[in-house]
Amino acid sequence: MLVWSLSGRVLVWSFAALILGVIFVAPLAVIMLASVSQQWNGILPTGFTLEHYRDAAGGAERDAVFASLVTGFVASLLALVTGAWAALALRARAGRWGDALGVLFFIPSAVPSVSVGLGLLVAFSQKPLLLNGTTAIVFVAHYVLISAFAFGNISAGLSRLAPDYEEVASCLGARPGYKLMHVTLPLIAPYLVASFGLSFALSMGELGATVMVYPPGWVTMPVAIFGLTDRGDIFTGAALTMILVVTTLILLLGLERAPIRSAAPR
């Protein structure tokens, strides 16, 4: 605790509660209320209904949940594999080159996601690499946006791994592949899981790039929500948002409990 006096602490806590309440809780609370309301004309909504959820559970909206889950899964898995690969490869050549390459990975996250989408659209509009109008381009867009975070997470885990474990393993006769599968990866498993979770959450909420590239048959939840609210169907949009939040939350909580038999090294 940085603040010791009682009044000081009360002040700090109230301030924190205010910020938390206004910035984080209020918008979500409003959306939640809207998702179960019949009408919202005054300060507070009126009439309780689950109608919007029934709407959101049917047809196009259900497809959106499916599209988002599949996109998130595919993009996160790709990011996990390539991020781990890049982190392992760059660790072997620590030094100026490794650092420079590491920074390269983060460039897409510094560019507005709309621009990334636009860039992909233009880049993949020509014959040998024609991806426009396919589902794949959505995966690619998400992958480009989240791979930096996967790489960063896994790199952080690797840099904390003392070299002793791997050295002892190879001394005992483990070839590089065996060592990777049985020592290195299990030891950084918590970081791999965290990286997958973060990637998934980022992908579930991605809008900017997706809006630019999505084909007709592959509308993700954020795009659907955007569409619904744009058309004035605030309530169904709110219900779909709640479904998005809950789905992501369930997934992240499930990952946290993933039965990984790895204690972080002492």
Next chain:
Amino acid sequence: MTAAAAFHTAADSVAPKAPAGSGVTFDRVSVAYRGAVVLKPLTMTVAAGEILAMIGPSGSGKTTALRAVAGFVRPASGRIYIGGTDATDLPPCERGLAMVVQNYALFPHMRVSENVAFGLKARGAGRDLIARRVEESLRIVGMSQYSRRFPRELSGGQQQRVAIARALAVRPRVLLLDEPLSALDAQIRRAMVEEVARLHADLPDLTILYVTHDQSEALTLADRIAILKDGELSAIGRTGELYHRPPNRFAAEFLGRANLLPVVVEGKARDHGFVGVRIGDAKVVVSGDDHPAGSRRLMCVRPQNLTLTGDAERSNSIEAELREIHWQGELTHLVAAIGESILRVVATRLPNPPARGDRLSFFFSPSDANLIVEEAGV
């Protein structure tokens, strides 16, 4: 038949590619990190079946030398032979070694038995062999009843034993130990030193390269000791020989307390391998040869090799004036002066303790003292 005997009679090896034989030879091996030489060309041999302790102060290059054997650093020059085969270009996994490091590095996600089985599994050994070896290795280190535990559920000493069992299970040609006991407290460390000694008595074919900065571990365990200083081999020899007749000041002082007294060589003594020297007015005989008469040397004699004698006329004794006397239970430490130099003596029992200012005679055996050429700049 003991567990250890069974351990070595079975002929099944799972490391067909590893070099045959079990000694290690450094042939002018040097190591540099980014241009900075940390190991100057080192030439020495660890004979098959011996324990060679490599000691030296922090930063002297012990770990570096060990890592060169394991294959984790590439020598800048020179070759490394394991069992007579050039292993310099072999990857670590093909060298047929095993290593125990300071913090044990047990795999935290594997149970004790899986840790011990690791090397064999990695080498593709059969199930039966693995089960048998895991059991044997754990029995040798007395950890059989802990095989289902995870490393974090073990004490430091127990983890240490598991690390040794894991290394033994692959039947390494050479066991590399890098300060394996330094994370343990003093009492357990003494017990573990004795256990490693027992282990080697049970597995006489096992070659052990033991790195430590603790001279008492080295003196207890090693057949031979190599002393490194600033990346250079300062001395190497059989343990007792090196301790009682160190070749230089650094070796003398690093292995324990030593009296280094300036003397003048008189000439060869009657017995071969001994020379007469003059220290103050006294004439004594010490071991050594090739020291020209009239040359100045340092005589090295360990404090506990000096005996207080009532007989001032006794041969090979030197006279000194008592300055301090400290009784420490089992031992009594005496500090006496010969002219300018200080003479330290450790006595186990003193029937009539002398008093400060007494002139005392101390006897030593000629074979317990030797001559050191004082190096320039030391």
